[in-house]
Amino acid sequence: MxxxxxxxxxxxxxxxxxxxxxxxxxxxxxxxxxxxxxxxxxxxxxxxxxxxxxxxxxxxxxxxxxxxxxxxxxxxxxxxxxxxxxxxxxxxxxxxxxxxxxxxxxxxxxxxxxxxxxxxxxxxxxxPLAGLTAYQVLHRTLKVREGDTVLVHAAAGGVGSLAVQIARHSGCRVVGTASARNHEHVRSLGAEPVEYGDGLADRLRELAPEGFDAAFDTVGGEALRVSAETLAEGGRLASIADSEVFSYGGRYAFVRPDAADLAQLAELAEQGIVTxxxxxxxxxxxxxxxxxxxxxxxxxxxxxxxxxxxx
The missing domain is CATH 3.90.180.10 (Medium-chain alcohol dehydrogenases, catalytic domain)
Known part of the structure; x- marks a missing residue:
């Protein structure tokens, strides 16, 4: 072959x-x-x-x-x-x-x-990979629930875009970081877009003054630090990109093959909930x-x- x-x-x-x-x-x-x-x-x-x-x-x-x-x-x-x-x-x-x-x-x-x-x-x-990553981090690691305010980094990317849709379907308010050229796309997915770069923490605090119930880091580095800074009291933090997440009291996640989870994702796609x-x-x-x-x-x-x- x-x-x-x-x-x-x-x-x-x-x-x-x-x-x-x-x-x-x-x-x-x-x-x-x-x-x-x-x-x-x-x-x-x-x-x-x-x-x-x-x-x-x-x-x-x-x-x-x-x-x-x-x-x-x-x-x-x-x-x-x-x-x-x-x-x-x-x-x-x-x-x-x-x-x-x-x-x-x-x-x-x-x-x-x-x-x-x-x-x-x-x-x-x-x-499969991006969808399972988003699904497992949101539901198993961060345990998001209806009414949560969730931060998703790189919300226009492969994992981030699916995380936005899954979190919205779970009844969460979602804020997503993205470059300016992708803001309209992020809005179409159901998130409130915020631009990367200097002053990100201040912009996030303006949108969520009481902090985020859950933050999903897909980038690492500065994005991880800002995520930790803007969490609400008792907020949950997970990263798929930076093991430094442990120093902030968060969890590191690596996606697992799971036929049942994948079938759930396929059903969400079939219903048009996830694109x-x-x-x-x-x-x-x-x-x-x-x-x-x-x-x-x-x-x-x-x-x-x-x-x-x-x-």
Missing amino acids: KAISYSAYGSADVLEYGERPDPKVGPDAVLVKVRAAAVNPVDWKAREGYLQGGLEAVFPVIPGWDVSGVVVQPGIAVDEFAVGDEVIGYVREDFLSRGTFAEYVAAPVRTLARKPLSLSFEEAAGL VHVDRVFPLAQAADAYRLNQEGRTRGKIVVTVDWEG
Whole structure:
């Protein structure tokens, strides 16, 4: 099969497009014919070796954890999915090797859910990792509830935009940081936009004088510090970007594959409660360019790579 792979840690220049062996399908997995795979910041961080302490690489590595596609072969113990089923998945193992930037991926059923019919394959590929991150942080880590005032950083980004929609659906008031060019987009998602930069803490206090009940940091650094400063008494803080969150009494979160959570997200998408904005689409052979664009950190929504199939 055709795939993107790398044989050493490094920049996007280490990514190669070429032939790789077809995946072997275990008893509790299905073979998915990949239609689209989304790029996430964690992908380039893994490729550059930043995750070596927790996720070792077994080279050569096919990157990517997000996928949408069609089941072409169920494992012998699988009765959840059949040939022809359209699925989405956050296909992460505890090591780096067998990712989704390929024509096929063997996906354990614990990582999959049925694809929302209302989403294209490109949109659906952008839902699993970012959506699960937002869903799990809001509901399990921050435990948001109706009436909370919630701060979401990078509210126009992949995780942030989904966090805004999920928090709003939970009955929360949401304030989201974003660059000025993305303020209208953030409003359309249901949040009150605030611009990054000097004076952010003062601008946040003007909007929420009594502080935030919960703050979701997706950026780290100054954004994390400001989040801690503007929390209400007893407010909850979580970060997916900076382990310094512990020093502020908050919690660090790393998304887990969870079929039930993913099915809940798919249902929210099917109902039109959650939408996925696709910023750019690249063919599989140009995945390195997709990674370079993602690493710039200025896109709105998701960057997606597609696999072309005849017929």
